[in-house]
Amino acid sequence: MACEDTDVFILCLAYSRQIDCPIYIKCGSRTRSQFVDVRKVVSCIGENVSTAIIGVYSFTGCDMGSAFAGRCKLDALKILQEDKISQNTFCELGKQWNFSSELFGEIQRFTCLLYCSNAGTSDINELRYTILFQEGGCWIRPATTMC
Numbered sequence: 001m002a003c004e005d006t007d008v009f010i011l012c013l014a015y016s017r018q019i020d021c022p023i024y025i026k027c028g029s030r031t032r033s034q035f036v037d038v039r040k041v042v043s044c045i046g047e048n049v050s051t052a053i054i055g056v057y058s059f060t061g062c063d064m065g066s067a068f069a070g071r072c073k074l075d076a077l078k079i080l081q082e083d084k085i086s087q088n089t090f091c092e093l094g095k096q097w098n099f100s101s102e103l104f105g106e107i108q109r110f111t112c113l114l115y116c117s118n119a120g121t122s123d124i125n126e127l128r129y130t131i132l133f134q135e136g137g138c139w140i141r142p143a144t145t146m147c
């Protein structure tokens with residue numbers, strides 16, 4: 001496959017098990033091109049990560065930007081490779097139109113890990129407050145109310 005689009009590479013990683021032939025992607029420049037064996041990449045990163053990577057890739061903004069609100073995509077990939085819960089979460093993302101509150105909670109947990117590996121919380125709003133407080137902010141935390 002001769003395509004320089006990252007979207008195509010991510011799709012090939014995610015669906016390589018379902019394609020019954022070797023997949024090679026041509027990359028590089030005009031003068032120095034090389035072929036990447038997608039199945040070797042999958043065996044290197046693991047099948048669970050290669051399946052989950054499409055969810056993380058979509059969640060972090062595809063190839064529209066190189067960062068998810070100030071965090072690089074490599075940070076997200078490192079978390080995905082090390083954290084089995086995140087792998088399972090992003091394997092489930094996109095399988096159904098509606099997702100459960102548990103899946104939403106795990107996506108929040110992943111986002112908290114992305115911003116602070118030792119956050120001590122899986123709640124985005126709690127992490128925002130913690131980060132603001134640590135950075136010397138003088139905001140008073142509003143009382144939480146249930147709607």
